[in-house]
Amino acid sequence: MSVGAPKIDVTVAEVVEVNSLIKRFRFVRADGGAMPPFSGGAHVVVEMEENGTRRLNPYSLMSDPSDTSGYSISVRRDDLGRGGSLYLHKQVKAGMRMQISHPVNLFPIDARAKKHLLLAGGIGITPFMSMMGQLQKMGQKFELHYSARSPQLGAYCETLAATYGDRVHLYYDEAGQAVDLDRLLQGQPLGTHLYICGPKGMIGWAKSRAEAAGWPRNTVHSEEFLAPPVGNPFDVELAASGVTVTVGAAQSILEAMEAAGVDAPYLCRGGACGQCETAVIRCDGHIHHHDHWLTPEDKASNRKIMPCVSRFEGKSLVLDR
Amino acid sequence: MTKTLFEPSIRSRPVYGELSPRAGSAHLFIADGEGAEAITDMFAKAGADAPALLAKSHIIYMPGPYGTDLSAALQALGAAQFHRAPSFNAAELRIRKVLTDAHMGLQVYLAGTETVIGLAQREVMMAGLPFEAVQTEHRGSLSRRVQCVHCKGVTENVTTDPFVCSHCGLNLFVRDHYSRRLAAFQGVNIDAEDPGLVPAAVERFK
Numbered sequence: 001m002s003v004g005a006p007k008i009d010v011t012v013a014e015v016v017e018v019n020s021l022i023k024r025f026r027f028v029r030a031d032g033g034a035m036p037p038f039s040g041g042a043h044v045v046v047e048m049e050e051n052g053t054r055r056l057n058p059y060s061l062m063s064d065p066s067d068t069s070g071y072s073i074s075v076r077r078d079d080l081g082r083g084g085s086l087y088l089h090k091q092v093k094a095g096m097r098m099q100i101s102h103p104v105n106l107f108p109i110d111a112r113a114k115k116h117l118l119l120a121g122g123i124g125i126t127p128f129m130s131m132m133g134q135l136q137k138m139g140q141k142f143e144l145h146y147s148a149r150s151p152q153l154g155a156y157c158e159t160l161a162a163t164y165g166d167r168v169h170l171y172y173d174e175a176g177q178a179v180d181l182d183r184l185l186q187g188q189p190l191g192t193h194l195y196i197c198g199p200k201g202m203i204g205w206a207k208s209r210a211e212a213a214g215w216p217r218n219t220v221h222s223e224e225f226l227a228p229p230v231g232n233p234f235d236v237e238l239a240a241s242g243v244t245v246t247v248g249a250a251q252s253i254l255e256a257m258e259a260a261g262v263d264a265p266y267l268c269r270g271g272a273c274g275q276c277e278t279a280v281i282r283c284d285g286h287i288h289h290h291d292h293w294l295t296p297e298d299k300a301s302n303r304k305i306m307p308c309v310s311r312f313e314g315k316s317l318v319l320d321r
Numbered sequence: 322m323t324k325t326l327f328e329p330s331i332r333s334r335p336v337y338g339e340l341s342p343r344a345g346s347a348h349l350f351i352a353d354g355e356g357a358e359a360i361t362d363m364f365a366k367a368g369a370d371a372p373a374l375l376a377k378s379h380i381i382y383m384p385g386p387y388g389t390d391l392s393a394a395l396q397a398l399g400a401a402q403f404h405r406a407p408s409f410n411a412a413e414l415r416i417r418k419v420l421t422d423a424h425m426g427l428q429v430y431l432a433g434t435e436t437v438i439g440l441a442q443r444e445v446m447m448a449g450l451p452f453e454a455v456q457t458e459h460r461g462s463l464s465r466r467v468q469c470v471h472c473k474g475v476t477e478n479v480t481t482d483p484f485v486c487s488h489c490g491l492n493l494f495v496r497d498h499y500s501r502r503l504a505a506f507q508g509v510n511i512d513a514e515d516p517g518l519v520p521a522a523v524e525r526f527k
C-alpha cells in the first residue's frame with residue numbers, strides 16, 4: 001500500500017474521554033456503507049493534516065471484528081511525541097471528516113494454537129480487545145494479563161473484567177502488583193501461544209523470559225508500533241526520483257518523500273511490516289535504525305533503511321527511490 | 322550409522338538437522354532403530370550439562386524397520402523415564418498422553434527413520450506445537466511411508482521406485498512430495514497413459 005492506495009472516507013461518529021490520557025474515536029463510513037471486515041489484531045493508518053504537515057499514524061482497531069458498522073481506536077496522548085496523538089486529542093471532534101486506510105493485520109491470531117495467552121501493558125491493550133472478541137466467537141481458550149499504572153489509567157479494565165470474567169487478570173503498578181511471568185509461562189498447556197503488546201521494555205522482557213522458559217520462537221508474537229523518533233534535520237538524496245529532500249526534526253524520511261511528491265511504499269509506518277524497505281546507495285555518516293524489521297547484519301551493513309522510522313546523521317545519504 | 326546426507330530436492334521434502342540440547346522444562350525424545358545413536362551423541366556433547374538434562378528427560382524408543390534395537394545403550398543413559406515399545410503404533414497412546422499432559426517449555430527431539438520422525442511430528446503438531454519447534458535428526462533406513470494418491474492406502478517401508486501399491490495394485494512412482502498431515506510421501510501411478518509400460522524397480526530407499 002502506498003500513497004495511491006484506496007482510502008476510506010470516514011466521519012468521526014464519537015469521541016469519548018476514557019481517562020485523563022486516553023480518548024476513544026469511532027469512525028463510520030461517510031457514505032453510510034459498511035466498513036470492510038477485519039481480523040482481531042488489525043490496525044488502520046489514520047491521516048491527519050495540520051498546518052500543512054501531513055501525518056499518517058497506525059492505530060490498532062479495538063472494536064469487535066464482526067461489527068462492520070464502524071471502527072474504534074483508542075489513542076494515548078503523548079505530550080512529548082511528534083504531535084499525531086495531540087492532534088487527535090485536541091482537534092478531532094465528532095462530525096469531522098477524515099481518511100483512514102483499509103485494515104491491515106500484522107498481529108493476527110495463530111489458528112494452530114490450543115490456547116492464547118495475551119499479555120498487555122498500558123495502551124497495548126487495544127489490539128487484544130478486537131482479538132478477544134474474535135476468540136470468544138471462535139470458542140477458543142484465552143487468558144488476558146493486563147498491567148496498567150492504576151485503575152484510573154487502566155483503560156477498559158472494568159469492561160473487560162465484566163465481559164470476560166476470570167479470564168481477565170489485572171495488575172496495577174501503583175498498588176505494587178506485577179504479573180509473575182515466569183510462573184505463568186511454566187503453567188501453560190502445550191500448544192499455547194503468547195501475544196505481547198505494550199511498551200518496548202515490556203516486549204523485550206517478556207520475549208526473553210519466554211525464550212529462557214523454552215517457548216519456541218514461533219509461538220511468541222508481539223506488536224509494537226514505533227512512532228518515528230524526532231531528531232536533527234538532515235538531507236536525503238533520492239537517486240531514482242532525482243530530488244533531494246530535507247527531513248525535518250519531527251518528520252520521517254517517508255513523510256519527507258511524500259511531501260516532495262515521491263510515491264514510496266508503506267504499510268504500517270511503524271517499523272514493523274517491512275514494506276518500506278529501501279536500498280541505500282551511499283551512506284557517508286551514520287544511519288539510526290529504529291525498526292524491528294531489518295536483521296542486525298542488515299543494520300550493520302548500512303545498505304538498507306526503513307524510511308518510516310529511521311534517521312540519519314552525517315554528510316550524505318543516497319537512497320534508491 | 323551416522324547422520325544422513327540428503328540431496329537437495331523440492332521444498333516439500335522434509336529436511337533434518339542434528340539434535341542439540343535446548344533450554345526447557347522437560348525433554349521428550351522419540352526414536353527408532355539407529356536414532357538411538359543421535360540421542361547418545363547429543364548427551365555426549367552436552368557433557369557436564371547431561372545429568373541435569375537427563376533428570377528431566379523421557380525417552381520413548383522402538384526398534385528400527387530391520388530390527389536394529391539399541392535399547393540397552395539408551396537405557397544406560399539413566400533418563401528420568403525410559404520406555405521401549407515394540408513399534409510406533411504400540412507407543413502411540415503413550416506419546417499422546419505425554420503430549421496432552423505436557424506444558425509449554427517441553428522440548429521435543431525426534432531421531433531415526435523418516436517414518437517415525439514424521440509420525441511423531443504429526444502427533445506433536447496435533448498437540449499444538451509448530452513443526453519448526455521440533456528438532457529432528459535422520460539416522461538409519463531411508464525406507465518410506467507412501468500414500469497412494471489414487472486409492473489413499475498407505476504402504477509402509479517402501480524401498481523401491483516404482484513399487485506396487487499394497488492396497489489397489491497400481492504401479493506407483495514415489496515422489497519427494499510429502500504430506501505432514503499424513504506423515505507420508507506421495508505415490509503416483511506411473512503407467513496411467515501406457516498401461517503396462519513400467520520402468521524396472523530401482524532400490525532407492527534402503
Ligand code: FES
Pocket residue numbers: 265266267268269270271272273274275276277291293306307308309
Ligand atoms: S512501513 Fe512498515 S516498516 Fe516501514
